[in-house]
Every structure is written in structure tokens, then in C-alpha cells.
Amino acid sequence: MTTTYPSRPEQTLPPSNDALYHEGMATYHYPAVTYPYVAETPPPQPPTPGPPPPDVKPPQRPRRRAKALGIGAAATAVLAAAVFGGFAAGRSNPKIVTTPAPTVTAMPQPQMFNSADADWCREYTATKNRTAELRKADGLPRDMAATSLPASLWSPEELKQNQDFQKYLESYSLAFADLQSSAKNPAIKSLMDTQMSALNDLSERIKSGTYLPTDNTILNTAVSSSVGLEELCVEIPRG
Numbered sequence: 001m002t003t004t005y006p007s008r009p010e011q012t013l014p015p016s017n018d019a020l021y022h023e024g025m026a027t028y029h030y031p032a033v034t035y036p037y038v039a040e041t042p043p044p045q046p047p048t049p050g051p052p053p054p055d056v057k058p059p060q061r062p063r064r065r066a067k068a069l070g071i072g073a074a075a076t077a078v079l080a081a082a083v084f085g086g087f088a089a090g091r092s093n094p095k096i097v098t099t100p101a102p103t104v105t106a107m108p109q110p111q112m113f114n115s116a117d118a119d120w121c122r123e124y125t126a127t128k129n130r131t132a133e134l135r136k137a138d139g140l141p142r143d144m145a146a147t148s149l150p151a152s153l154w155s156p157e158e159l160k161q162n163q164d165f166q167k168y169l170e171s172y173s174l175a176f177a178d179l180q181s182s183a184k185n186p187a188i189k190s191l192m193d194t195q196m197s198a199l200n201d202l203s204e205r206i207k208s209g210t211y212l213p214t215d216n217t218i219l220n221t222a223v224s225s226s227v228g229l230e231e232l233c234v235e236i237p238r239g
Helices: 073-091 115-137 156-175 177-182 186-208 213-238
Strands: 019-023 026-030
Touching: 115 156, 115 177, 115 186, 115 213, 156 177, 156 186, 177 186, 186 213
Parallel strands: none
Antiparallel strands: 019 026
């Protein structure tokens, strides 16, 4: 006896990521296994050095601002060169000082101070005090107004004060003309010439109305040389 088995009908599987396996009338479902792709990782590299750190400089210490008759550091710098350089030249015979004041082209030759220099200093001090008292009695100011402004921007009050200050400068120059010509010691004469030149220059700029803020350095020079002479005259009698 021959047994005939019915053929198994073909079955179209639905699209799926899973695998289907049919056994008889039962269907077995096997989920697909996805293996992750492992990329080859290169060996670790040493870190790339960055740019060199910037140079770190210690903070600068603020400079102390010294005042010479209310003028400031510029006057003090000139004073140091004038007093200590000139006085050292007069007291002994060291090497020639090669750092002059800004308006002096060369420091004088060394020369000993003598009694004539002490007499000159006494007359200088007396003349300076006498001139200051006379100009004070005349109501003339000893200070300049609006030094940071050009003459064209001065207010009427500032213009009046500076015109009076210019008269004070003129009288000061006249009072010291004889002392300037009688100065014999090179250190004293250098400081005196510097002071008178600066006073005359500043007086002319105020009088002509051409003063500029940069001209305040002229006033600094005049004051610093005056202070330098005062300090020098204090030291000369001490020998």
C-alpha cells in the first residue's frame, strides 16, 4: 500500500530582520543577532605641547611723585642732577659729571667753592626773599593758572592771573640780572643761567599769547634750577 503525503505549500516570508523557521504547522521565531562593529582604535598619542607661556614680568613698583614747590616729578629730576652733580663738582675734584640738567648742554668743570661763592649765595637768598615780598605787596601772583590749557582757551580770570604772573617773572629776571653776571663758580653759574633762560622764555610765551601745555616743562625747569641753587647755597657754608 502506497501512502501519498500532501506537498507542503510554498510560503512567502514577510520581510523582517528576524529569521523564521517553519517546522510542520508550527512557526519558530529566531530574533536576528546584530554584532556591533568594533573600529580599530589607534594607540594613544602623547599630548601635543601647547604654546610657551607668556613672559610674566613682576609688576612695576609705582614711582613716587616728588614735588618741588608744587611742580612735580619733572622738577625733582632736574633738581637731583643740578644739586648733587654741581655740588660734588664744587666740593672736590672728582671726575666730570656727564649727566646735566635737561637745558644744560654740559656740566661745568670741577672747582672748589670759596668764600666768594658763600657771599654770592647770601646775596642770592636775600634778593629772592626781597623780590617775593615786593611782588606780594604789588598783588602779583607767584603761581601760573591753567597750565594744562593753551593760551587761546584761558578764561578771562585765568588770562588776568597769567598776565600778572608774567609781570612777576619780568621783575624777577631784572632783580637777578646782576647776580647772574657776577656768578663765578661754574656750578652756580650753570644753575643761574638755566633759571633765567627758562623764566625769560616762559614770560615771552605768556606775553605773546602763544603758551601751550607742553610749555609747562619750561616752568618746571625754572623752578627746579631755583631749588637747586637754594640747596647748593645751604651746603656751601658747611664746607
